[in-house]
Amino acid sequence: MAETTYQGLIEDLEKYLEYQRDEGVQRLEVDRAVLEELAREPEPDVPETLVVEAVPIPDHFDSVEAIAAHVAGCTNCELCQSRTMTVPGEGKTDSPDILFVGEGPGAEEDAQGRPFVGKAGQLLSKMIDAMGYTREEVYIANVVKCRPPGNRKPVREEMDLCLPYLRRQIELIKPKVIVGLGGTAMEGLLGRPAGITRMRGVWQEYEGIKLMPTFHPSYLLRDPSKKKEAWADLKLVLGELGKVPPPRK
């Protein structure tokens, strides 16, 4: 059973702001209406607690399609209440060279039910292309399968409730290498908080699979000067796969 309280929302916002700070964001513009809304006490007739039905996740899905079908009806956490579509993941399911793991769907992904199809997704597609792959030749998934409202970082409980899906996806598709996009993806995969600035470019391991942390494409859109470092990380991934980047088009 997952619960959201007014206090919980404030705590989520705090975590989101801490995340932005950790990612190097130094200034945020906040609408006056948002500040007024935050200052407002909850209406007495608005229920303090939203309750969602937690359905156990079957341990042994035998295909990624079965996972996607289950995810489509998942009500394990409150994210189900605001989602339009679930975003289970897509790509090559038969031992792809690379699995890219992001944080969670944004607005465009929520509308289309596909991972990384918004602005950050366009940059990820370019990164994949620069590595000499197509999106169909890799697998792309997220730590949480439903959009966190306002693109906030998923909270720990949401990640914990959703991670069994990603873990089983990884068992089934058996990627050769995993690329963790940003601190939240790394936190989900490693099960502990991960400072991406310090960790990026340093090989980690997930259940015996080599795991390369790098910056999230959204962060690269905000700070393009970091693209050089991300590209260095992706070249390490190619090296691990015995490949070199194709000549630039």
Ligand code: URA
């Ligand atoms: N950001 C993510 O982390 N995942 C997506 O699918 C889209 C944007």
